[in-house]
Amino acid sequence: MTTSRYALLFPGQGAQFPGMAERLHDLSPTVRDLFDAAERQTSLPLRRICFHTDRIDQARTDWNQPAVFLAGIAGWYALTEEWERRGVTNPPVCVAGHSLGHFTALVAAGALSTSDAVDLVRRRGELMHAASLTSGGAMATLVGLAEPTVAGLVREVGHDAVSVAAVNGPDQVVVSGADAAVTDVMDRALRAGAERVVRLAIALAAHSPLMAPAAERFAPLVSAAALREPRTPVLLNTTGRASRDVAEIRADLHRHMLAPVLWWRCLQTAREAGAHLLVDGGPGRTLSKVMRRDLPADAVHSLDHPRGAEALLP
Known part of the structure; x- marks a missing residue:
């Protein structure tokens, strides 16, 4: 190559x-x-x-x-x-x-x-x-949902608690925020048809x-x-x-x-x-x-x- x-x-x-x-x-x-x-x-x-x-x-x-x-x-x-x-x-x-x-x-x-x-x-x-x-935090990758769908789930939980942190592909989106809010988005994503949700091995809410x-x-x-x-x-x-x-x-x-x-x-x-x-x-x-x-x-x-x-x- x-x-x-x-x-x-x-x-x-x-x-x-x-x-x-x-x-x-x-x-x-x-x-x-x-x-x-x-x-x-x-x-x-x-x-x-x-x-x-x-x-x-x-x-x-x-x-x-x-x-x-x-x-x-x-x-x-x-x-x-x-x-x-x-x-x-x-x-x-x-x-x-x-x-x-x-x-x-x-x-x-x-x-x-x-x-x-x-x-x-x-x-x-x-x-x-x-x-x-000081603030804790968590991040998770959601696979199988497009960014507009994930953004909708984030709005349901609350922008002040969780955010879209990265858009890595057409249906690979990372969310970041307070631990409980990230868990909530992960659960909602599975119910919305996500192929996979993965909590990142990081005690941080970057982005x-x-x-x-x-x-x-x-x-x-x-x-x-x-x-x-x-x-x-x-x-x-x-x-x-x-x-x-x-x-x-x-x-x-x-x-x-x-x-x-x-x-x-x-x-x-x-x-x-x-x-x-x-x-x-x-x-x-x-x-x-x-x-x-x-x-x-x-x-x-x-x-x-x-x-x-x-x-x-x-």
Whole structure:
């Protein structure tokens, strides 16, 4: 499988697994340097969290966000290192990241330095973790119901208690909010004919009003972030549109914690831009599994595949 037209995508919180990025770390001096710098910067044992911590403990938000970010950007570092070794270049048509993964995408696009992204992600994880300790919260994926139907169930329960947090496909919708309200929506979804409802292994209500305190405290960091015009268009979570405009990217980040992730719209935008292949940059194959429900098998690829880099050679 070869292509020269692809979109590079990065997952967010929930993509963690023990051993993520360990193979890349062992093979690549650049990735080892990346881990050295990030551990000094965050004072977190990121090698231990990524390589040896079990998935449940990895899910702790203030650990998870810098660890998943680092594992994702390690894949990008390793890919570009491989291309340099072969003497080729093959930039993506566009880049995107799901929620937390948006910060990884901004680095891959050149809109944000790795060091600045580590600071932002570290602080974002701390603030969201603190908000979750105060307000609790839960998230669930509903499969088999379209977004308008799920939005109707959310209205029945109450927007102040639960929200649509992400639209991952035509009938894959994530809801987020107070634990009891999420459970209520899950029950209503099953009665409405949902194929499957899955409570996410995360004690957090991301992309819901429960994150308002964290969003308020994160806003000054977004305003001060040293963003620059990306080399590659970035697909914005809150609109689904591609952008290289710094002001637009910053405005998207200001809405990021509270607004739903319009992921399916992002994927449609990527394909309309000419990306024949949607590449899951990892860690793991979380996005690949989500996308394969609604897209042809040959339209989805993962860098975690043994021939991950080779499939992207021009």
